[in-house]
Amino acid sequence: MARLYVLLFLAQIVLAVCALISCLSAEEGQIRALPRIAWVLIILFFPLVGSIAWFVAGREPSSGARKPWPTSGGAAERQGRPLAPDDDPEFLRSVQERAQQQDQELFRRWEEDLRRREDDLRRRDGDPPREGDRPEV
Numbered sequence: 001m002a003r004l005y006v007l008l009f010l011a012q013i014v015l016a017v018c019a020l021i022s023c024l025s026a027e028e029g030q031i032r033a034l035p036r037i038a039w040v041l042i043i044l045f046f047p048l049v050g051s052i053a054w055f056v057a058g059r060e061p062s063s064g065a066r067k068p069w070p071t072s073g074g075a076a077e078r079q080g081r082p083l084a085p086d087d088d089p090e091f092l093r094s095v096q097e098r099a100q101q102q103d104q105e106l107f108r109r110w111e112e113d114l115r116r117r118e119d120d121l122r123r124r125d126g127d128p129p130r131e132g133d134r135p136e137v
Helices: 002-025 036-045 047-058 089-125
Strands: none
Touching (some): 002 036, 002 047, 036 047
């Protein structure tokens, strides 16, 4: 008998949680009879009765025609626009160009640093630096 009480208690809690979620996520136009805060308080203070009351009298009955989930023929495709930035060819091209510019700048700085180090080594060894290898300033 105790197991039955525990099962009924758990069912009551699940029903109250579902009613709270339904109440809090309902649009303003879908709530009937009382304001949202009143329904929340009724569900919290009287979980079984309040939950049943919410599902019976508190919300508008859903019409059979629900909005379908968006599929591959969504509004973005109808407008001819990509769905995400990584699907946009212009965005991908700009990212690739930016990466190439950064790579070229990094490579240029490495070459300058290498030439400077070579010149420093030649000066230490007593060799004059070569004219063609000097970095442009």
